[in-house]
Amino acid sequence: MYRSLLTLGLLAFVPALVLTQEEKPNPNKPLDFVKLDRKDPMVYEKDVEPILVKKCLVCHSGPVKEAKLDLATYEALMKGGKRGKSVIPGKGEESLIIKLCSRNAKPHMPPKSEEPLSAKELTIIKVWIDEGAKAPSGIREKPKAIVGAPPAQVTPVRAVAITPDKNQVAAGRGNQIHLFEANSGNHVKALIDPGLTTPDKKPVQAAHLSLVESLAFSPDGKLLVSGGYQEAIIWDLGSGAIKQKLTGFADRVVTIVFSPDGKLIATGGGAPTEDGEIKVFEVETGKLVVDIKNGHSDTVYGACFSPDGTKLATCGADKFVKVFELPSGKFIKSFEGHTHHVMDVGWKSDGKLLASGGAELPTATAPSKGVIKVWDFEKGEQVRTINTPTKPVSRLRFLGKTSVIVVSIGDGSAARFNVDNGGAQGNLAGAASDYLHALDASPDGTLIAAGGEEGVVRVYNGANGQLVKTLTPPGVEQPKK
Ligand code: HEC
CATH class of the missing domain: 2.130.10.10 (YVTN repeat-like/Quinoprotein amine dehydrogenase)
Known part of the structure; x- marks a missing residue:
């Protein structure tokens, strides 16, 4: 009885904390997590990698590895960058990648000039980390590095x-x-x-x-x-x-x-x-x-x-x-x-x-x-x-x-x-x-x-x-x- 009351109380509280639908991203405001309608655990190559490929790799792979952070492979992501580890398995909110991508710490990622992460994408990465930041499940070929043209401001x-x-x-x-x-x-x-x-x-x-x-x-x-x-x-x-x-x-x-x-x-x-x-x-x-x-x-x-x-x-x-x-x-x-x-x-x-x-x-x-x-x-x-x-x-x-x-x-x-x-x-x-x-x-x-x-x-x-x-x-x- 006591336990179910507690659960009820918690449940009542949860919707106030998380947004139930995606908001239009504001590039300056911290980004909140959303409630994901999902029961099975996150899979790196299915859920996380496509986000990194779409929104991060131009600056964090191949010849351009900003802050020495390479996001092209799971191993490189786990290695981290110049500030140390980007991912602390089990601790999404404490992980640098989440702090920067949720705009709760600087430098905000991706930088303002780029397309921001959606609240859903941010939450997917966070939940994957909370679940232990598991390695890609299957045995895969070495992923092919995708290299595009560098952003216009990258002119060393x-x-x-x-x-x-x-x-x-x-x-x-x-x-x-x-x-x-x-x-x-x-x-x-x-x-x-x-x-x-x-x-x-x-x-x-x-x-x-x-x-x-x-x-x-x-x-x-x-x-x-x-x-x-x-x-x-x-x-x-x-x-x-x-x-x-x-x-x-x-x-x-x-x-x-x-x-x-x-x-x-x-x-x-x-x-x-x-x-x-x-x-x-x-x-x-x-x-x-x-x-x-x-x-x-x-x-x-x-x-x-x-x-x-x-x-x-x-x-x-x-x-x-x-x-x-x-x-x-x-x-x-x-x-x-x-x-x-x-x-x-x-x-x-x-x-x-x-x-x-x-x-x-x-x-x-x-x-x-x-x-x-x-x-x-x-x-x-x-x-x-x-x-x-x-x-x-x-x-x-x-x-x-x-x-x-x-x-x-x-x-x-x-x-x-x-x-x-x-x-x-x-x-x-x-x-x-x-x-x-x-x-x-x-x-x-x-x-x-x-x-x-x-x-x-x-x-x-x-x-x-x-x-x-x-x-x-x-x-x-x-x-x-
Ligand atoms: C337009 C280029 C650009 C894009 C796109 C970009 N970043 Fe960055 N990133 C940078 C730069 C530049 C720095 C270094 C800033 C500094 O050190 O002050 C950086 C630093 C970081 C760091 C800190 C690493 C460390 O150890 O210092 C993390 C984590 C990070 N980015 C994650 C991401 C993620 C995740 C994405 C995609 C969602 C992303 N970035 C997209 C340019 C980019």
């Missing part, structure tokens, strides 16, 4: 390249490739893949569907290669037309380089934590000539041909720098000593020294520090370590035939160091206000270009480090200062 510069004659600078900005005159800063043209469409067949005016990750000019300056998500393109610079499209990549092509004779290009990439991918193609035919499998156990971020073109140095998230023989693809040696991601590797013009840059293992007092290591190629030994003051090193180039390298750093600065003695040679003037991802130097080392999260490219005099020009495509404001 992830790649830059300078023509060998120093007349032009190419910049990958979002999914676009822009060419600029290095001296005047004038915009020359944008390279467009004329047949490009989204997965649902809408035309896209861009070079790649997703972000441009890597760029390099051929030694004769006639070709530009660009790497994107699961593809690379060889462009004819004169006509702006596509000469070859290279496919067969597992994930992003994050580094792309020409051999010194211009006959080969090497690419690096691979699916994070699964396999490092190293491929070498013949430029003329687009044929895959070397396919190095399991060269690294995680994404390959950097690659560099030896000055004589007979070897390829690579580095990656597995903390290794490795060297392979060409064209056999045979492993020659590895260089061990990095404690975290190695982002780029360069070969000194005499072929004797290698330099690599990346991140130090984060500690409580130094959450993200950068490091450069110099290696003796013959001995296979570390020569020295150069610490960069703050954030990780993202790209590294030797300046001409000198012992000086220039590196782009996560804190927005670019700095030069002498690999023979480790001495700092000064920062380039006029740092970016956000993460620098991209850097290139002309073959003689007298011109440097760098770009990053801000979406602008800065061109520097390599000799004195002075800023020459700031490049932005037409219609985009130059940064203040």
Whole structure:
């Protein structure tokens, strides 16, 4: 008797708490849960995944993983993002994903510019978490990543390249490739893949569907290669037309380089934590000539041909720098000593020294520090370590035939160091206000270009480090200062 009264009392109370029908979403107000007319438990792949695919994946999958949160698979969702776990099984309302999606905590998800979740969708995710956030039920094939064009406001510069004659600078900005005159800063043209469409067949005016990750000019300056998500393109610079499209990549092509004779290009990439991918193609035919499998156990971020073109140095998230023989693809040696991601590797013009840059293992007092290591190629030994003051090193180039390298750093600065003695040679003037991802130097080392999260490219005099020009495509404001 007592118990049924209590139940009655509770029941009477419940409808006041939950909305029985869906309200029109107001993008600022917290979103309430609704009563779902449903008895069987939620099933991840049937109930939850379609919501994430529709409303979250553009910013949380493939090359764009905002806040380091990947929502493309159950495993990645459960791993969480930069703030930690997004899902606490059994505790829907305490889970970050619900706090943000119900707009009870910031940053509200999806962001205001996007289509919000309906109260019903929010409730489905919450109930699934309350029920223990169960994994997908059946044994499924690895889900195919769905990659669309990035949102218009996502315009990081992830790649830059300078023509060998120093007349032009190419910049990958979002999914676009822009060419600029290095001296005047004038915009020359944008390279467009004329047949490009989204997965649902809408035309896209861009070079790649997703972000441009890597760029390099051929030694004769006639070709530009660009790497994107699961593809690379060889462009004819004169006509702006596509000469070859290279496919067969597992994930992003994050580094792309020409051999010194211009006959080969090497690419690096691979699916994070699964396999490092190293491929070498013949430029003329687009044929895959070397396919190095399991060269690294995680994404390959950097690659560099030896000055004589007979070897390829690579580095990656597995903390290794490795060297392979060409064209056999045979492993020659590895260089061990990095404690975290190695982002780029360069070969000194005499072929004797290698330099690599990346991140130090984060500690409580130094959450993200950068490091450069110099290696003796013959001995296979570390020569020295150069610490960069703050954030990780993202790209590294030797300046001409000198012992000086220039590196782009996560804190927005670019700095030069002498690999023979480790001495700092000064920062380039006029740092970016956000993460620098991209850097290139002309073959003689007298011109440097760098770009990053801000979406602008800065061109520097390599000799004195002075800023020459700031490049932005037409219609985009130059940064203040
Ligand atoms: C237009 C892009 C965009 C869309 C769409 C989007 N997000 Fe986000 N999301 C972001 C950005 C940007 C951040 C980082 C904001 C910050 O750190 O201040 C973020 C952060 C998050 C975080 C915090 C992760 C962490 O550990 O810091 C969660 C959780 C999240 N999003 C969930 C979602 C969900 C669920 C959806 C879909 C319902 C969604 N997002 C849709 C851009 C987006």
